[in-house]
Amino acid sequence: MAIEVRIPTILRSHTDGMKTVEATGSSLSAVIDDLDSRHSGIKGRLISDDGSLHRFVNVYVNDEDVRFTGALETPLKDGDSVTVLPAVAGG
Amino acid sequence: MARFDSLIDSLGGTPLVGLPALSPSPEVRLWAKLEDHNPTGSVKDRAAFFMIQAAESEGRLKPGDTIMEPTSGNTGISLAMIARQRGYRLICVMPENTSIERRQLLEMYGARIISSPAEGGSNEAVAVAKKLSAEHPEWVMLYQYGNPANARAHYETTGPEILADLPSITHFVGGLGTAGTLMGVGRFLREKVPGVAIVAAEPRYGELVYGLRNIDEGFIPELYDASVLTTRFSVGPDDAIRRTRELIDREGIFAGISTGAILHAALGVAEREVTAGRRADIALVVCDGGWKYLSTGAYAGTVEAAAEALDGQLWA
Numbered sequence: 065m066a067i068e069v070r071i072p073t074i075l076r077s078h079t080d081g082m083k084t085v086e087a088t089g090s091s092l093s094a095v096i097d098d099l100d101s102r103h104s105g106i107k108g109r110l111i112s113d114d115g116s117l118h119r120f121v122n123v124y125v126n127d128e129d130v131r132f133t134g135a136l137e138t139p140l141k142d143g144d145s146v147t148v149l150p151a152v153a154g155g
Numbered sequence: 156m157a158r159f160d161s162l163i164d165s166l167g168g169t170p171l172v173g174l175p176a177l178s179p180s181p182e183v184r185l186w187a188k189l190e191d192h193n194p195t196g197s198v199k200d201r202a203a204f205f206m207i208q209a210a211e212s213e214g215r216l217k218p219g220d221t222i223m224e225p226t227s228g229n230t231g232i233s234l235a236m237i238a239r240q241r242g243y244r245l246i247c248v249m250p251e252n253t254s255i256e257r258r259q260l261l262e263m264y265g266a267r268i269i270s271s272p273a274e275g276g277s278n279e280a281v282a283v284a285k286k287l288s289a290e291h292p293e294w295v296m297l298y299q300y301g302n303p304a305n306a307r308a309h310y311e312t313t314g315p316e317i318l319a320d321l322p323s324i325t326h327f328v329g330g331l332g333t334a335g336t337l338m339g340v341g342r343f344l345r346e347k348v349p350g351v352a353i354v355a356a357e358p359r360y361g362e363l364v365y366g367l368r369n370i371d372e373g374f375i376p377e378l379y380d381a382s383v384l385t386t387r388f389s390v391g392p393d394d395a396i397r398r399t400r401e402l403i404d405r406e407g408i409f410a411g412i413s414t415g416a417i418l419h420a421a422l423g424v425a426e427r428e429v430t431a432g433r434r435a436d437i438a439l440v441v442c443d444g445g446w447k448y449l450s451t452g453a454y455a456g457t458v459e460a461a462a463e464a465l466d467g468q469l470w471a
Contacts, residue, residue, distance in 0.1 A: 073362050074370060109370065120373025122389075129357075129387035147389065150365050151373040153225075153277035153300065154332040154358060154471065 067095055067140055070147040078106040087146075092123065093136040095146060110148065111136075120151045162194045163240060166204055167312045169193060171320040171438065176405040177418070183428045183435045185421055186321055187408065188313070190442055195229075195236045197411075197443035198313075202335050203233030205308035206297040207241070216295050218242040223294040225249075225284035227277055227332075227469045228257030229443060230299050235264030246294065248284040250276050252363070253469050256447040276364035276469055278374050299333045301377030309339025317438050318347055325428075326437040328421040330413050330471065331355040331387065334379040336440060341383040355387040356420035358395065358413060361466035388423065390416035392470060393462040396453050398422070399445070411443040412453050413471035442471075 066086040071079050079085050085103065089095035100107035112118050116135065123130045124147040130138045140146070159165040169192040174185040190198035210216035221244040224234055231247035238245040245266040249258070252273035261268055269287070271280040281300065288296045299305050317340065318324065327344055329336045341353035367373065392412075399415030402408045421439040428435040445454060452464035 072365050074365070074367055118370065120370050120375070124389045127389050127391075129355075129389065131381060132384065132386040147359075149359070149389070150367050150370055151375050152275070152365055152367065153281050153374040153376065154227075 066142060068145045069095065069099060070145070072149050074150055075106060075109055075148065078103045078109070089140060091136070091140060092125065092130055092134075092138045092146070095140055096136070122149050122151050123147070124149070161240065163204060163237060165194055166200055167193070167316065169316070171317060172408075174402075174406050174408075177401065177422070179422075179425050179429050183425050183433075184437065185418075185425060186436065186438045187406075187441050188317060188438060189408075190313075190440055191410065191444040193233075195232050196446070197229040197233065198336060198440060199229040199233040200236075201308040201312055202299060202302075202305040202333070203230055203237055203297075205304040205311075206299065206302050207234070207237050207243075209302075209304035209307075210295060210297060216243065220244070221246060221291075221294045223248065223284060223287060223291070223296050224299065225271075225277065225280040226299070227253050227280070227471075228261075228447065230333075231266060232257065232260050232264065234297070235261055235266040238266070239264055246287075248280045248287065250280050250469055252276070252467055254448055255450050260447070273467065274363055274366040275372075276360060278367065278372065281374060299335065300374075303378070305333055305335035306339040306342070306378050309336050310343045311339075314340040314343030318344065321436055321438055323436045324348060324351060324438055325433075325435045326352045326354060326421075326424055328354040328356060328417055328424060328437060328439040330417050330440060330442055331357040331379075332376075332413075332471065334376045338378050338380060338383055345383065352385040352424070353383055354420055354424055355384050356417040357387060357389050358416050358471035359389045359391045360469065360471075361392075363467040364469065388420040390419045391462075392465040393458055394419045395470070396461045396465070397458050399453065400458070403445075408441060409445045410441045411445050411448050411471075412451070412465070414439075414441045414443070416471060417442070 193200040223246040395415035398418040
């Protein structure tokens with residue numbers, strides 16, 4: 065079993081239009097590296113030049129915002145779900 | 156106190172009610188702050204009143220002036236009620252994928268609605284409002300996403316009310332939209348209650364709403380300060396609907412769908428506390444009643460069908 069990653073519309077140009085892709089890795093940064101090896105360029109869209117998560121990209125592991133669970137070092141295990149969404153206005 | 160000089164004067168002072176059927180144990184309890192008891196039936200009355208009052212005292216707003224605001228509904232309805240009483244005109248910039256009830260209410264209050272495209276959701280409404288504001292400098296945009304009076308309303312009223320009613324509070328769970336409620340209540344509680352957890356529940360909409368052309372068009376409310384929060388959950392429509400219905404079934408509370416999202420996060424927090432064997436008093440916000448969302452289909456049929464019906468709508 066792998067980790068399911070949900071990709072927002074705006075990044076699907078990297079995944080041949082696929083809404084969900086699978087990846088492996090024991091941390092979010094490992095999963096992103098694994099994703100990038102199969103979907104070239106996606107890492108550059110998620111991570112800024114300074115190495116942190118892009119300001120307007122939100123990533124959730126099992127629906128919890130990773131900025132509160134260790135950011136890129138958030139641990140992951142098989143069966144976890146990762147959701148990537150652009151930051152948009154609510155309310 | 157039950158007698159007030161006018162409707163606006165009855166703002167706040169809402170009840171905090173226990174949720175005995177939904178609370179997992181006598182040691183881990185949930186409490187609901189019933190913000191639907193405010194004058195126009197939502198938590199936004201507090202922010203609207205504080206923002207208008209601040210603009211008046213700063214001399215930015217005089218009777219006869221026009222207020223223009225990007226809103227998905229509740230803030231607009233609150234502003235419309237106050238505008239009626241104080242003699243202001245109101246223009247709401249609203250995404251077209253908001254419920255018909257919200258539009259009808261605004262029209263009844265005499266507000267003018269300018270629609271922004273569904274694609275991009277509130278992001279587009281904010282962009283359109285900012286453009287209109289530049290073209291019409293005579294219009295007063297209170298701008299709930301960045302107006303400190305929005306958060307101050309909750310720092311000065313909602314937060315103190317919750318603490319007075321629940322001195323043993325361990326967690327506060329609120330909805331993340333403008334960030335006003337979470338920042339205001341969060342800052343107040345953090346000053347008064349060591350170790351209190353502030354938890355955000357953010358609605359996860361359908362794909363249409365995240366339809367940005369470019370990631371750099373993303374938006375974070377100016378009021379948002381991550382350091383106030385303990386954690387933040389994204390809640391999809393299926394979980395929000397399921398919890399909204401549970402709140403009616405188990406506790407008799409008929410709330411809007413965003414409240415279902417908040418309850419979902421609160422129950423997640425409660426479960427963690429039970430597992431850890433800790434005592435917890437978790438306060439959550441009931442943002443509004445369900446009346447304005449009946450037409451969305453969220454309250455009828457299967458959860459799956461209801462969630463599908465919400466796809467593409469701004470349900471919170």
